[in-house]
Amino acid sequence: MVLPPGVPRNHGEVCKLKKALYGLKQAPRAWFERFFIVIASLGFLPSNHDSALFVKCTNAGRILFSLYVDDMIITGDDLDGVGVLKSQLASQFEMKDLGPLWYFLGIEVSFSPKGYILTQSKYTSDIIERARLTDTKVVATPSELNVQYSPSDSTPLHDPALYRTIVGSLDYLFITHPNITYVVHIVSQFVSSPTTVHWAEILRILRYLQGTIFQSLLFPSTSSLELRAYSDANDGCDPTNQKSITGFCIFLGDYLISWKSKKQTVVSQSSTEAKYRAMSSTTKEIVWLRWLLEDIGVCHSQPTPMYCENQSAIHIAHNSVFYERTKHIEIDCHLTHHPLKLNTITLPFVPFSLQIADFFTKSHSISRFHYLVGKLSMLIVAAS
Structure with a gap:
């Protein structure tokens, strides 16, 4: 820190800050504490399941307030209450009202008769430009079929900085x-x-994005608000350590709200065990989403179906006495059984051809890839 002009610089003296300065390690914490005091004084309560979501129930409805550092989204069915909140915040903080949501953290938001549409076309263009990709070639899928990679493939990059930057952006x-x-x-x-x-x-992924640069995620206005989930795993697919990959996707009505593709932490001894572990991860997400949706006023009295293609994994989840088959599995992987018993979830069987979560566990042929993309409530528009 540089002392202001005119302040004598005596040896051994330091400056005492009366408030946090932007850029200091504790500045974000100090900002959030100050903001929390203000928003709590206005009658808002933080969600127990998302610390950046604040909710206020009024006679006219509900006001939802989501905060990301110093950017915020305000919505709700109490329009007068939303207006009052804006005025109250403006009296406490220097802020700017940007009007209806159209751009937030690199996400472009638009509204059509079909519903809300989210896209990142500008962000995608920036990534392609940052990678210095000059040709206009496009490919039909972001990865080749049945290709596996290992750390020892080919020769190391001389300067991996660009690789890391692009992966972080993706x-x-x-x-x-x-x-x-x-x-x-x-x-x-x-x-x-x-x-x-x-x-x-990486270049193949970017060439795929060049052909789908205006791809959008659609949130239909006529959709129901019932949750449904798909859970799957690709058994022992990692060529280095034979670990499996968990994949799941969760829909609220007709639109996709949560998905994941992640390597499992341990090696599974069978495809049943791999899919059982995937069911556990999906169950955690379902339970959390049900809690979060209840905070914003969307309650689910009916159990959430979690579609799985492995009959043995479904039987293990229903019957906890399969001790010989599951005694080596960690306790936390058995949590699917409890929500199932409480009727929070159900486990209907789905054939492989209709298993949407398969999309997040492996690469696919062109026809299979586009079939599954069509199930994800996305609008694919070719780049002009």
Whole structure:
């Protein structure tokens, strides 16, 4: 810190701050504490399941307030209460009202008769430009079929900084591009020591994005508000350590609200065990989403169906006495049984051909890939 002009610089003296300065380590904490005091004084309560979501119930309805650092979204069915909240916040903080939501943290928001549409076309263009991709080639899928990568593939990149930058940028693109989730999960495993083969896969992802740069995630206005989930796993697919990949996707009515592609932490001894572990991860997300939706006024009295294609995994979840088959599995992986018993979830069987979560566990042929993309409530528009 540089002392202001005119202040004598005596040896051994330091400045005492009366408030946090932007950029200091404790500044974000100090800002949130100050903001929390103000918002709590206005009658808002923090959600127990998302510390950045604040809710206030009034006679006219409900007001929802979501905070990300110093950016915020305010919505609700009490329009007069929303207006009053804006005025009260403006009296406490220097702020700017940007009007109806159209752009937030790199996400473009638009409204059509079909519903709300989220896209990241500008953000996608910036990534392609940052990668210095100059050609206009496009590919039909972001990854080749049945290709596996390992840390020893080819020769290491001389300067891996660009690789790490692009992978980090692609992670944020998941918000509107769930169709690249699996392949980005794969390339992100090699950020410590990427090779030329891994960089070639990055370029393939970017060429796929060039062809779908205006892809959008649709939230239909006529959709129901019932939850349904799909859970799957690709058994022992990692060529390095034979670990499986968990994949799940959860819909609220007709639109996709949560999805994941992640390597499991331990090696499974069978496909049944891998899918059983995937069911556990999906169950955690379902329970959390039900709690969060209840906070914002969407309650679910009916159990949430979680579709699984493995009959043995379904039987194990229903019957906890399969001790010989499951005694080596950690306790937390058995949590599917409890919500099932409480009628929070159900486990209907779904055939492989209709298992949407399969999209997040492996690469696919062009026809299968586009079939599954069509099930994710996305609008695909080719780049002009």
